[in-house]
Amino acid sequence: MNMVQPQGTAKVRSRGLDVFYGEKQALFGVDLDIRAGEVTALIGPSGCGKSTFLRCINRMNDLVDGARVAGSLTLDGDDIYDRSVDVVQLRAKVGMVFQKPNPFPKSIYDNVAYGPRIHGKAADQSELDEIVMTSLEKAGLLKEVKDRLQESGTGLSGGQQQRLCIARAIAVEPEIVLMDEPCSALDPIATAKVEELIDELRENYTIVIVTHSMQQAARVSQRTAFFHLGKLIEVGDTEQIFTNPQEPLTQGYITGRFG
Numbered sequence: 001m002n003m004v005q006p007q008g009t010a011k012v013r014s015r016g017l018d019v020f021y022g023e024k025q026a027l028f029g030v031d032l033d034i035r036a037g038e039v040t041a042l043i044g045p046s047g048c049g050k051s052t053f054l055r056c057i058n059r060m061n062d063l064v065d066g067a068r069v070a071g072s073l074t075l076d077g078d079d080i081y082d083r084s085v086d087v088v089q090l091r092a093k094v095g096m097v098f099q100k101p102n103p104f105p106k107s108i109y110d111n112v113a114y115g116p117r118i119h120g121k122a123a124d125q126s127e128l129d130e131i132v133m134t135s136l137e138k139a140g141l142l143k144e145v146k147d148r149l150q151e152s153g154t155g156l157s158g159g160q161q162q163r164l165c166i167a168r169a170i171a172v173e174p175e176i177v178l179m180d181e182p183c184s185a186l187d188p189i190a191t192a193k194v195e196e197l198i199d200e201l202r203e204n205y206t207i208v209i210v211t212h213s214m215q216q217a218a219r220v221s222q223r224t225a226f227f228h229l230g231k232l233i234e235v236g237d238t239e240q241i242f243t244n245p246q247e248p249l250t251q252g253y254i255t256g257r258f259g
């Protein structure tokens, strides 16, 4: 089990974070703390840089040609962009769940066992079985799939596939789970299940979620950061952001004046 830091400690800290895609600047001097043991929601209109910020935390932007990062971004005080950082190890610490459920075309079991296998997390088969079962249980999926672990992950419903992807992400015991609009391809019932799950997971993980749904941000997060045109406009306790925003731009967005 992870050593979870006391709630409120900055797990990830950005200072003056700029991100460029070629000539285009997508983030401007972002100063944001992501606190340990909480769910932080990133909200704002399309193209404001939410996903860009999220993807910096596990260096997914490294995969984009011409992407460049300046300023400082740390995880537990260590520079995420330091030359000495092993990106594979970083991504084991910082898991990710994408917008569209993307199980591998493998069995349910192998989807979850994949990460533990490549990171050598299990000494033998029974330990691997234990990790797979525990991860499925934590992802709220075990009951539904325990009799068909050898069937393909792609044969599950969309909501089950997304919970399988969450099980896959947590199987390597990450410290942080990044979620990029994890419910946008799901129906309301599957969405409710994933939201419930996010709430349970925050006991053991620090979670950052990008969402277009303000209702979702209000339901699942403790902190909310509002971005606009690549700038962080305001961050605060979720309740405060939605009931008493300090910035006119935030006010305009949450009251639906633009978006």
Ligand SMILES: Nc1ncnc2c1ncn2[C@@H]1O[C@H](COP(=O)(O)OP(=O)(O)OP(=O)(O)O)[C@@H](O)[C@H]1O
Pocket (backbone or CB within 6 Å): 021, 024, 025, 026, 044, 045, 046, 047, 048, 049, 050, 051, 052, 053, 064
């Ligand atoms: N791979 C890329 N190449 C070039 N520009 C990009 C790339 N990815 C994002 N951008 C640009 O960077 C800016 C921020 O994009 P980003 O995807 O972070 O925004 P977002 O707030 O997550 O948007 P959305 O809500 O639509 O997903 C946008 O102007 C976008 O066009």
